[in-house]
Amino acid sequence: MQPYAADPSLKGKLRRRYARLTHRRPARLMLDRPVVSFTFDDVPASAVHEGAPVLETxxxxxxWYLCAGLFGRDGHMGRFADADDVRRLVSTGHEIACHTRDHIDCHRADDERLSADVTANAATLRELGGTAAHFAFPYGEVGPRAKQRLGPRYGSLRGVHAGLVHDGGDRNQLPAVGIEGDDGETRARAWIDRAVAEKAWLILFTHDVRATPSPWGCTPEALRNLARYAKARGCDIRTVGEVLA
Incomplete structure (x- = not known):
């Protein structure tokens, strides 16, 4: 998989914003406390080997939003996780979710390709013991058609636009905040503070987890610091499925 970015044009930005108004499905949240979810996209192997133990500790x-088509391949974030890594996540109680099989752009893919891709991915992940009940759009690329096609298949669809989830928020286009870049930890802390102030749900996401991460990843120390900070601020830490159950 090569580096790829969401359509940066004004048309692309307007499409993603317009999608937030369409095919909505309210999330009914009854939160006694603010909640934080840690999520991982594509899932480089480092996230499993270095990130998962941090959370478990x-x-x-x-x-974990996985692409079965990337299993064991080398990419710009290092080697990707494989089937054994998925089994390890399942055995230690993590949630396995979908990110398409081949990390395709869900807006550009036609209906036939999109359906075949997500069906194959979910089948592989379920064979490995995952529930594959939730989904994240690769690159955050989403449009009304993709929401309409994928909404009935999953308990939730997650994007990459920053925000918090409140009662009534759209579970077909959940916001998420990236733990990435030099200021990723600082930015995530600020969002945790906002979640506490509003007693809301914050979804954080990252990719590789290693001492020298890619621009899309974070260090194990940053992940550990954020988990401890969220707990210190009185947040529950739950998987996406646990929050929406």
Whole structure:
């Protein structure tokens, strides 16, 4: 998989914003406390080998949006996880979710390709013991048609636009905040503070987890610091499926 970015044009930005108004499905949340979910996209192997133990040491688990078509391949974020890594996540209580099989752009893919791709991915992940009940759009690329096609298949669809989830928020286009870049930890802390102030649900996402991460990843220390900070601020840490159950 090569580096790829969401359509940066004004048309692309307007499409993603317009999608938030269409094919909505309210999330009914009854939160006694603010909640934080740690999620991982594409899932480089480093996230499993270095990131998962961090969460487990803190007594929490994450949601992992996997692409079966990337298993064992080398990419710009390092080698990707494989089937054994998925089994390891399942055996230690993490949530396995979908991110398409081949990391395709869900807006550009036609209906036939999109359906075949997500069906194959979910089948593989379920064979490995995952529930594959939730989904994240690769690159955050979403449009009304993709929401309409994928909404009935999953308990939720997640994007990459920053925000918090409140009662009534759209579970077909959940916002998420990236733990990435030099200021990723600082930015995530600020969002945790906002979630506490509003007693809301914050979804965080990252990719590789290693000492020298890619621009899309974070260090194990940053992940550990954020998990501890969320707990210190009185947040529950739950998987996406646990929040929406």
């Amino acid at each position: 803190e007594g929490v688990r994450g949601t």
